[in-house]
Amino acid sequence: MEKRAAVDISLDSIDRVIKNATQVMESSKYQIFEITEGARKELAALNHELENVIQETYAIIDKVDQLETEFKRARLRLIEVSRDFQRYSENDIRDAYENATQLQFQVTIHREKEFALKERRNELQQRIRSSERTIERAESVASQINVVLEYLSGDLKEVPKIIESAKNRQQLGFKIILAQEEERKRVARELHDGPAQSLANLVLRAEIAERMLAKEQYANVKEELSDLKSQIRLELGEVRKIMFNLRPMALDDLGIVPALRKFVEDFEEKTKLRTKFDLIGKEQRLPSAMEVAIFRLVQEAFSNVYKHAEASFLSLTVTFQMHMVKIVVQDNGVGFRTDKLETLPKERSNFGIVGMRERIELLEGRIEIESEPNAGTKISMLIPVNIQSKEDPNDDGSETR
Numbered sequence: 001m002e003k004r005a006a007v008d009i010s011l012d013s014i015d016r017v018i019k020n021a022t023q024v025m026e027s028s029k030y031q032i033f034e035i036t037e038g039a040r041k042e043l044a045a046l047n048h049e050l051e052n053v054i055q056e057t058y059a060i061i062d063k064v065d066q067l068e069t070e071f072k073r074a075r076l077r078l079i080e081v082s083r084d085f086q087r088y089s090e091n092d093i094r095d096a097y098e099n100a101t102q103l104q105f106q107v108t109i110h111r112e113k114e115f116a117l118k119e120r121r122n123e124l125q126q127r128i129r130s131s132e133r134t135i136e137r138a139e140s141v142a143s144q145i146n147v148v149l150e151y152l153s154g155d156l157k158e159v160p161k162i163i164e165s166a167k168n169r170q171q172l173g174f175k176i177i178l179a180q181e182e183e184r185k186r187v188a189r190e191l192h193d194g195p196a197q198s199l200a201n202l203v204l205r206a207e208i209a210e211r212m213l214a215k216e217q218y219a220n221v222k223e224e225l226s227d228l229k230s231q232i233r234l235e236l237g238e239v240r241k242i243m244f245n246l247r248p249m250a251l252d253d254l255g256i257v258p259a260l261r262k263f264v265e266d267f268e269e270k271t272k273l274r275t276k277f278d279l280i281g282k283e284q285r286l287p288s289a290m291e292v293a294i295f296r297l298v299q300e301a302f303s304n305v306y307k308h309a310e311a312s313f314l315s316l317t318v319t320f321q322m323h324m325v326k327i328v329v330q331d332n333g334v335g336f337r338t339d340k341l342e343t344l345p346k347e348r349s350n351f352g353i354v355g356m357r358e359r360i361e362l363l364e365g366r367i368e369i370e371s372e373p374n375a376g377t378k379i380s381m382l383i384p385v386n387i388q389s390k391e392d393p394n395d396d397g398s399e400t401r
Helices: 002-083 090-152 159-214 218-246 249-253 256-271 288-309 338-343 346-362
Strands: 274-280 313-320 324-331 366-371 377-384
Touching (some): 002 090, 249 288, 256 274, 256 288, 288 346, 288 377, 338 366, 346 366, 346 377
Parallel strands (some): 274 313
16 A cells, blocks of 8 residues: 555656646747747748848849930940030030930939849848848647657656656657658758748849840840759659658558669769669568558668768668568668767767667667678668568569569
8 A cells, every 4th residue: 555655645746747747838839930920020020021022122223224225325425425515515415414424323323223233132141041040940849749748748647657658668769750850850851941942042143034025125035934944854853753762652652662763863963973783582562551661661771871881882682581671771881889889979879780680679679780890881681571472382482583
């Protein structure tokens, strides 16, 4: 009874601490939300002002062009009347001089306005980037608070019975949620830094082409539209790459092997690392969830090599056996001592090899790592799948294709 009472008191104390912590974090979350919303409103205002400044800049540039043309004509007129005293009177000369002087003054004034508008445009663009970074940081903190709140809001009544098993599952779940948040941030960043920026540039160039068309500069319009078409095709390719990284369509339509082959080809094109893909045994379609898991494991392995290995060559070998799929990723990079794996830098271990090991364990498989300093790294992943070729039930996966 005393032991049970102590446990109840301990749980009550923990519950009070967690409730207090939850209240503080909820309050902080709303404060962060207000900061984010404030930054969003400021960003919208800045974008609106930037759009107005850009339009004003276009208008002032056109005005400067017009005034410069008129000023050139006025100078020619002044030269003409100044040379022919018999044809033109002193009043004609004075009027021509005053007109040229006035136009020169207007050109100077409008040039200064153009310079000031461009300075304001640059300042607004810097403030917009700063606001976007503030929003990104605030959203990152808010997502981390949400993750923590999800765990703090759980029921503690059954803690004494499940604490050991729940501890490991909770850590894994925490990492999974963080990984999801990181993936969302990565996709948002790719869209912002890639297609979003390019689309904004395309809009600006389309406006330039529209202005050229209004001035009947057809040759320049044709060249600008040709460049726009090339740029749109390029950005369409970038969007397709982002879509492939999110969920390769070949994975659902054709299976894991075509998806991995396409991934390896794109990886070589993007990173300029030499790659090689080998398939051993007879290709089989696996359960959809398992194909996704294998694809993500290969993605993680290749990403680790690119970030840390300083390699120039990278190979992927997929072997289909009767009850097993074996994935081998090998590079010729700097390598490391496997007995020092736990002491690797946090960004390399927590979401790298250690994360891969946890995923493999979820698939009831195993991972083997062979590496030495300056001798490259070989990662072998064995995943049980319980599949068997329909064409040859006795096939052991020894055929090489």
